[in-house]
Amino acid sequence: MNIAVCIKQVPDSDKVTIDRETNRLNRAGVPSVINPFDENALELGLQLKDKYGGKVTVITMGPPQAEEALRECVSVGADEVILVTDRKFAGSDTWATSYTLSLAVQKAGDFDVVLFGKQAIDGDTAQVGPGVAYFMDIPVITYVKEAEKTDTGFKVKRVTEEGYQLWEVDGKAAFTVVKEANTMRLPSLKGKMRAKSATIITWGADDLGAEDAKIGLKGSPTIVKKVFSPPIKTNRETIQNEDPKQSVKELLGKLKERKLI
Amino acid sequence: MSNKEIWIFAEQREGVISLATLELLSEGQILAAKSGYTLCAVLLSADDSKILQELYNYGAKKVYSAVGPKLSYYQNDYYSKVVADLIIEKKPEIVLYGATSVGRSLAPTIAVMVNAGLTADCTELDFDTEQMLLLQTRPAFGGNIMATILCPNHRPQMSTVRPNVFKKNKLGDKEKGESVSVKVDLSKVKDRMRLLEETKEEVDAVDLCEAEFIVSGGRGVGSPEKFIVLQDLAKELGAAVGASRATVDAGWIAHFHQVGQTGKTVCPKVYIACGISGAIQHLAGMQSSDFIIAINKDPQANIFDVADIGVVGDLHDIVPELTSQIKALKK
Ligand SMILES: Cc1cc2nc3c(=O)[nH]c(=O)nc-3n(C[C@H](O)[C@H](O)[C@H](O)COP(=O)(O)OP(=O)(O)OC[C@H]3O[C@@H](n4cnc5c(N)ncnc54)[C@H](O)[C@@H]3O)c2cc1C
Ligand SMILES: Nc1ncnc2c1ncn2[C@@H]1O[C@H](COP(=O)(O)O)[C@@H](O)[C@H]1O
Numbered sequence: 001m002n003i004a005v006c007i008k009q010v011p012d013s014d015k016v017t018i019d020r021e022t023n024r025l026n027r028a029g030v031p032s033v034i035n036p037f038d039e040n041a042l043e044l045g046l047q048l049k050d051k052y053g054g055k056v057t058v059i060t061m062g063p064p065q066a067e068e069a070l071r072e073c074v075s076v077g078a079d080e081v082i083l084v085t086d087r088k089f090a091g092s093d094t095w096a097t098s099y100t101l102s103l104a105v106q107k108a109g110d111f112d113v114v115l116f117g118k119q120a121i122d123g124d125t126a127q128v129g130p131g132v133a134y135f136m137d138i139p140v141i142t143y144v145k146e147a148e149k150t151d152t153g154f155k156v157k158r159v160t161e162e163g164y165q166l167w168e169v170d171g172k173a174a175f176t177v178v179k180e181a182n183t184m185r186l187p188s189l190k191g192k193m194r195a196k197s198a199t200i201i202t203w204g205a206d207d208l209g210a211e212d213a214k215i216g217l218k219g220s221p222t223i224v225k226k227v228f229s230p231p232i233k234t235n236r237e238t239i240q241n242e243d244p245k246q247s248v249k250e251l252l253g254k255l256k257e258r259k260l261i
Numbered sequence: 262m263s264n265k266e267i268w269i270f271a272e273q274r275e276g277v278i279s280l281a282t283l284e285l286l287s288e289g290q291i292l293a294a295k296s297g298y299t300l301c302a303v304l305l306s307a308d309d310s311k312i313l314q315e316l317y318n319y320g321a322k323k324v325y326s327a328v329g330p331k332l333s334y335y336q337n338d339y340y341s342k343v344v345a346d347l348i349i350e351k352k353p354e355i356v357l358y359g360a361t362s363v364g365r366s367l368a369p370t371i372a373v374m375v376n377a378g379l380t381a382d383c384t385e386l387d388f389d390t391e392q393m394l395l396l397q398t399r400p401a402f403g404g405n406i407m408a409t410i411l412c413p414n415h416r417p418q419m420s421t422v423r424p425n426v427f428k429k430n431k432l433g434d435k436e437k438g439e440s441v442s443v444k445v446d447l448s449k450v451k452d453r454m455r456l457l458e459e460t461k462e463e464v465d466a467v468d469l470c471e472a473e474f475i476v477s478g479g480r481g482v483g484s485p486e487k488f489i490v491l492q493d494l495a496k497e498l499g500a501a502v503g504a505s506r507a508t509v510d511a512g513w514i515a516h517f518h519q520v521g522q523t524g525k526t527v528c529p530k531v532y533i534a535c536g537i538s539g540a541i542q543h544l545a546g547m548q549s550s551d552f553i554i555a556i557n558k559d560p561q562a563n564i565f566d567v568a569d570i571g572v573v574g575d576l577h578d579i580v581p582e583l584t585s586q587i588k589a590l591k592k
Contacts, residue, residue: 131369160459224408228406238570244574251572253568
């Protein structure tokens with residue numbers, strides 16, 4: 001089975017803050033990690049390979065330092081890794097990212113399945129997977145927890161608000177993968193060695209034959225007008241007593257006042 | 262009034278309109294008043310007879326209704342084709358979808374099909390009457406930051422909108438509206454995926470994402486058995502039970518209950534956090550709740566930073582006491 005996994009390197013969201021004066025992101029010194037959901041996508045890809053044989057190709061679009069994330073993928077078992085990077089891609093929103101990645105995936109090979117994380121934790125948009133699938137003209141199933149091969153394609157379990165759905169797909173497909181699917185395996189010693197020496201294939205806009213009008217800022221319909229810190233609650237009331245009965249009484253009093261109960 | 266339109270994607274499952282749709286229509290009423298645009302709904306179903314009136318009652322003046330056997334449930338290829346064709350034909354200014362498992366899958370496909378911008382999971386919408394643009398505000402970086410997004414040069418402007426953020430506003434029982442039947446031609450769409458079966462989990466009497474009250478437990482609960490104390494309170498309040506990841510990882514409760522960045526995003530009227538420290542990843546999933554009560558024995562716990570009322574104390578004392586005082590109150 002020929003498997004592609006799209007991963008994104010993201011700032012560790014725990015550590016990102018905003019400068020309250022300038023409303024800019026404080027990114028300096030923030031460590032980067034593989035987007036947690038993309039670890040689940042990669043693990044699903046590796047499991048499919050373990051079961052059916054084949055090859056796992058990992059593709060990321062990002063700045064040159066995203067190479068680190070790709071090496072981590074090699075350490076757990078990715079066979080080939082591709083970095084899509086170009087100044088021209090700067091400022092891409094999900095539309096432009098979907099377009100660019102779809103070109104890269106198609107250039108990288110003829111895949112039976114293309115896997116994505118459920119969403120990237122920097123933007124939490126969950127839009128790139130379906131976007132790429134449309135550009136590639138393959139069906140997409142979101143929120144996938146389990147996937148297995150069938151004679152004609154795949155059978156997958158999709159998580160919904162209410163429970164699970166079982167879907168059947170013919171031919172090639174794209175899936176976005178949820179956390180519950182699995183936990184990424186740890187790198188082996190051999191894997192770590194391989195990661196150090198692995199070749200990172202690097203492509204820019206020209207290698208992909210990308211149309212200028214569809215990439216980067218120009219290819220992005222949405223713009224960020226402003227960013228700001230969420231308002232902090234300043235009027236918090238604290239209840240603290242020796243006697244829990246008293247605390248609960250006060251609490252209920254305040255809730256009644258506000259007509260919450 | 263201009264002949265421009267705001268569309269709400271009317272999500273139905275088994276013929277029942279989702280709560281998120283009704284909330285969106287209600288917010289749509291406000292946007293329509295500000296912009297002068299006409300509020301419309303787009304409905305895809307196998308049978309619209311029981312649904313149309315409800316959409317009018319929540320403010321839709323016009324419902325574009327596509328009816329066909331292939332449209333009984335959400336299938337991405339069929340749904341995206343029907344809605345995208347309609348967008349290209351009618352050119353609405355704004356299209357809004359609930360940020361549900363359906364909306365968040367369908368909208369991104371449509372966005373690339375019609376070359377529109379899409380803002381995910383908005384928690385606030387407004388309309389700038391000077392520039393005549395939709396202002397779409399959403400949390401990013403796990404809620405550390407809010408961002409307001411614009412889509413100046415592409416139409417329609419599209420967003421998915423988080424359920425439970427906007428309040429439902431039913432105008433009446435017999436509101437008038439017009440239904441426009443949409444011709445469905447799916448002959449050119451490949452039949453390449455199908456739903457085989459659906460399993461609904463009876464996890465809870467109340468669904469987390471749609472609950473008005475949530476009682477949520479963290480590591481402070483102490484053991485799986487102790488979750489019963491929270492369940493008792495939940496029962497009394499008609500609430501759903503939530504959990505932090507620490508308790509899910511420990512196997513105390515199913516992942517289905519997890520609230521946070523890697524769990525569910527919830528927005529109840531009241532969120533009661535019991536023995537939860539308030540890690541940023543947890544806050545990401547519950548910060549936009551209307552009213553937050555935190556019960557924690559550590560007065561320094563982060564959860565108090567987002568709380569409206571903080572109760573410092575042992576949850577094993579407070580929670581059962583709360584349950585019994587509420588019981589007494591009801592009598
Ligand atoms: C990528 C990533 C994603 C994550 N996603 C999520 C997510 O979706 N959801 C999530 O919740 N977490 C998530 N986490 C984990 C998160 O960082 C925290 O570890 C977790 O939320 C902590 O859970 P907790 O508050 O229950 O436990 P703790 O942090 O251990 O807090 C327990 C609290 O209980 C209090 N307490 C103890 N005993 C009592 C008592 N008897 N009475 C009252 N209070 C008491 C303590 O004072 C303490 O504040 C994620 C982490 C990462 C790295
Ligand atoms: N720059 C990128 N490079 C590679 N994959 C990406 C990129 N951005 C997003 N993805 C993939 O698309 C998924 C959804 O991302 P998003 O739409 O940004 O939430 C991620 O989990 C990744 O699998």
